């Protein structure tokens with residue numbers, strides 16, 4: 001593939017692509033995607049979110065919005081990508097998903113190319129592409145993760161979350177040869193608990209898989225956050241000073257401090273090509 005060419009002609013080789021993913025469900029991925037995107041947008045970055053959770057697409061709801069068109073309409077020829085793109089907050093845009101999009105993994109070559117063409121025509125330049133994935137080791141989750149420059153695995157103190165995170169990392173390493181992952185610990189008692197979880201994963205990862213894990217921070221379990229979700233608000237807006245909000249801002253700072261190592265994985269065009277399987 002001609003990634004060098006693409007970088008030269010796209011005009012935006014600088015979009016950072018990252019996924020927020022997990023082995024186990026309900027660990028806070030969508031909450032993080034929405035709040036991190038909001039914070040990056042507030043800092044003046046242009047952010048594009050791809051709702052990659054095809055079964056349970058709900059990023060729009062986090063912003064108290066309802067998508068009327070989804071990527072599925074693009075796929076079926078009922079809408080163009082810029083009709084589907086929603087501005088959900090200042091500087092923050094969303095490509096919504098919806099049921100039916102499961103078929104993405106079973107697209108014919110010509111349909112994939114059509115989608116890729118549409119995606120390449122997204123008018124605005126983005127500093128970040130943030131992808132919310134479904135939990136687990138579904139093909140779709142693996143594709144999305146393998147296409148991104150940075151894979152952020154969300155882990156909670158729940159022992160099954162730790163085991164499922166390890167399983168996801170193992171599969172990504174085995175089938176996609178990924179050797180670098182970032183870890184975000186959520187719903188912890190305190191930072192010490194987050195660090196301990198990270199250390200455990202990091203130790204087994206290094207010992208059995210030869211992967212290296214980067215610590216991106218911990219977010220305590222916070223009733224303010226839970227309440228915000230219930231009333232379809234983002235905690236950064238409703239309770240900007242609570243512990244969860246302050247921790248999410250710290251995680252955002254760590255996410256935006258990219259290491260150079262990932263950059264070889266190419267630009268945002270590379271992401272879309274990988275994802276739609278048009279190499």
Ligand SMILES: Nc1ncnc2c1ncn2[C@@H]1O[C@H](COP(=O)(O)OP(=O)(O)OP(=O)(O)O)[C@@H](O)[C@H]1O
Nearest residue numbers: 025026027028029030031135187220221222226229
């Ligand atoms: N730090 C936290 N403190 C308290 N509650 C939290 C925290 N993080 C997430 N939650 C709550 O956990 C629930 C699940 O969050 P969310 O939907 O973001 O998880 P998810 O990983 O996207 O789930 P799924 O795997 O189903 O997509 C929500 O009710 C949310 O408010």
Ligand SMILES: [Mg+2]
Nearest residue numbers: 029030031053
């Ligand atoms: Mg989710």
